[in-house]
Amino acid sequence: MNVKPQFEIKYIELKWYDKNTLVKVTESLNALSVEYDSVNQCFTTETTIYPKLDEIKRGQLAIRVLNVEARQPYINLPNNDKKLLTQIKDPDTGIYWWILKEKWVSEQKQWFGIAPNIVGTLKFYITSQLCEVEINGSDFSVEQLEQYLRVFKNDLWELILDDSSAVQANAKQTNGIGVSEEVIECINKIVNAAQKILETPKVELREIQAIKPRKLVKPVNRTFMEMVSKSNQRFLTSRATQPSYNVPENRYILFALERCGRVLKQIVILAQNKSQRFLDTANKLKGQLDSFDTSVKVNRDLVVKDLERVRERTKLEYWQKKLNLKIQDNDIQLTTTRCSLDLYLHLENKTQQKDGFFVLIWNGESWVKPDNKSGILSLRNRYQVLLEVLEPGDTLKFNCDYNYRTSERAVLFNLDNVHSIELIDCQSIQKAKEAFEKEKLIGKSLAKNGWVKPLSHQEIEEQNREKASLLNRINYYSQNQELSDYIYKRIEPKYRELRKFIQHMKRLGIMPSSNFPNSMTFVQNINYQAVHNGYKVLRGITKLTDDELLLNLELIDNMGLVNMPLLYERWTFIQLILVLKNSFRFVPQKDWKYKLIEAVKSNKTDININLINDEAKRYISLWYEKSLSNNKRPDFILDLTWFSHNIDGSNERHFKRFVLDAKFYDKLTFDRAGGMLSKINELFDGKNYSENNSNPVFLIHPCNNLIEHPITAQSWGKHSFLGELNNNDDVNLFSHDRGAVFLNPIDRSLYSDELQRLLGMFLQYKLEDAKTSDLDNDSSQAVPICIRCGSSDIKNLKKTTRYRNRHGDWVERTPKSVWMQCCECEQLQIYNHCASDKSSTRLIKNGLYWSYHSARALEPFNMKCPSCGEWGAW
DSSP states (O other), X not given: XXXXXXXXXXXXXXXXXXXXXXXXXXXXXXXXXOEEETTTTEEEEEEEEOTTOTTOOSOEEEEEEOSSOOOOOEEEOTTSOEXXXXXXXXXXXXXXXXXXXXXXXXXXXXXXXXXGGSSEEEEEEETTEEEEEEEEEOOOOHHHHHHHHHHHHHHHHHHHHOOOOXXXXXXXXXXXXXOOHHHHHHHHHHHHHHHHHHHSOOOEEEEEEEEEEGGGOOOOHHHHHHHHHSTTOSEEEEEEEEEEOOOHHHHHHHHHHHHHHHHHHHHHHHHHHHHHHHHHHHHHHHHHHHHOOSEEEOOHHHHHHHHHHHHHTTSHHHHHXXXXXXXXXXXXXXXXXXXSOEEEEEEEEEOTTSSEEEEEEEOSSSEEOGGGXXXXXXXXXXXXXGGGTOOTTOEEEEEEEEEEEEOSSEEEEEEEEEEEEEEEEOHHHHHHHHHHHHHXXXXXXXXXXXXXXXXXXXXXXXXXHHHHHHHHHHHHHHHHHHHHHHHHHHHHHHHHHXXXXXXXXXXXXXXXXXXXXXXXXXXXXXXXXXXXXXHHHHHHXXXXXXXXXXXXXXXXXXXXXXXXXXXXXXXXXXXXXXXXXXXXXXXXXXXXXXXXXXXXXXXXXXXXXXXXXTTTTEEEEEEESOOOTTSOOOSEEEEEEEEEEOTTSOEEEEEEEEEEEEOOOOHHHHHHTTOHHHHHHIIIIISOTTTXXXXXXXXXXXXXXXXXXXXSSSGGGGTOBOSSSOSSOSSSOOTTSEEEEEOOSSOTTTTTHHHHHHHHHIIIIITSOOBOXXXXXXXOSSOOOOTTTOOOOEEEEOOOSEEEOTXXXXXXXXXXXXXXXXXXXXXXXXXXXXXXXXXXXEEEEOHHHHOOXXXXXXXXXXXXXXXXXXXXXO
């Protein structure tokens, strides 16, 4: 049911002359996003307040009723107190707003309402509709909030201005940021022409009246009146002239220079930001390179956590729980009525026809063959699916009806009306006990060594491959930093000159006008002509030829009063496009800039931007606030269409959907919601963004201290959770289907690495089924793509046939694994599979930093399977 709100909620800033006289109303650019909850039959929205910051007094919540006769709205507080809202009228627009006026503060000349500034849930009753507003707190400072707004504007301009991409532009021609030598030359011509215009600007002499000595007077009517009324006057009113520079030609030149100045300002900011970012990235990579050693510091807490996981697997209850889960997942129908018979069996290998297990029976003392014949548990027809659930080595108690038939060589057991399957023992318990003892000994040894572990020969080889890729990228970012710095040094002085010229023209009394005058000045004066032509050329080569686009950018650039959660949500939208475009080489399609502006400045939903990467055979429809089939509206949906390469050379079309939701929460807000996992599960299951487990669902947040106990040895585990394991349950693993990723414009050291790793996981791993048991090798069916640089120029490497394990023994490498390397950045990607689960789940390793599978604390180059949590060898 699609119920529309009859109201909108905005932040407004009010300026009062006194407690009864409203002077001005300033609205925020966007209203709060309101959704209808069909279960509770009310509208819901959320916002953020800043209780620790007394100086944040600018905005207050206000309600505008739409298209209906407004009854007095009110707030119902948690203690059932009712607070009536008061109506005010915008003196400029005539729009009526409802606000809470509880307390007049004469020092600040403001009315304040206490209720909307308390963390919790407020119920607004508006006409006949109820809206629950979830008010979250935030511990951000004023400086941080201002930085959010500044970064948002800068990144928007960067995305619009930097129209180049890794596949569209040559770095030498564009200096790495989409600014060519043609742009620099155009700017130089504009500034030089403006300077010459100011030396001899066009001027008009305009007639005025002035007091002059009697002998110099040029009479006007007033002169004769003065002569008649007052004789012998030494000074009289005379005709005179005054030079005026506020002529149409100069007004247009000022307009053009101001527009050029705005573009130059953003190019300067873009060049400076990119120069600093490239420098930070290069330094970060150098830090990673310098941190490599022949030994590694092991995280004791993670070792203990791994030991606890292994210890759990030594318990029968763990494996019984897994068995129950398999029975449930495979939809095996058990009877509700308990049977009078119990059948005890010990499973051995599967039969040759794979239609059952060889079994032993209990004779009261030991497990033996029935009647010294081959015992066979037949699992055809109704219980055939148990072949995928039960394991050789399991000892089981079946509560069921059963029968058996005896032949010359075998006894055949058939099950019927199974009520329960109880695990008595299994081989996995013994394996877990052996592994636990081994891991415990390693832990004790490390404890004596100060938790420092020497790297194995294989790990040093992997480290060297990682070093080669890092050196490649350090060189790449250093070159781009130099190019961006070059742009900044060439354009920043010209921008300062242009600002001086604009200020000079304003001091001359010139007012800007966008009307191009029909004047011969632009034909005869080469300087006026040069500014006009330069302005048109600059707009053309910076792709800002559309006045509407420029006006919208200026409108956004001037916004001050903002709803921070909404700003964060739309900044995340910008980051998604930036990462897809710059890191993964996707090219945005027709009218994408206008759609982006529309998403930023309006409250429209179902906004779609198409991006393509022909080299990688991947095509994305990026949706902003698209409604799902259940009428729920996550912030972002990535609909990915991709093509696999079949053996016969044909292309097969595939589709996968990914869902992202941005939450501007701090740690306390997450805690109030029950913690990170509770919020993730609410999106995945509660709101069913997964559409019945079909879509991976990830939460984007700015909270750096959200993860208290990392579950992976990689550095990103301190900030993000990629669903690599389940930190609450070792049986129900997430397999990268849900998680939460850190993204914060204030923390520029990480910048968008966390988002890039997440999107890389989508584009490289989660787009297809990870099952490889039916495939010839472990490589992806999709075109390989590099998670570090986005290139699809990937070559196969000849792998070694053997490797030394952690005990120093030579071990044969699996023939199904595939080694590849990016031809541009030299990043290695290894495709392998988990030997511990029946599906042979695909695993992909992208080096130490970019791998998204969980790494072992004891072996940082060894990845855990996201489906079962086991680890093996690479």
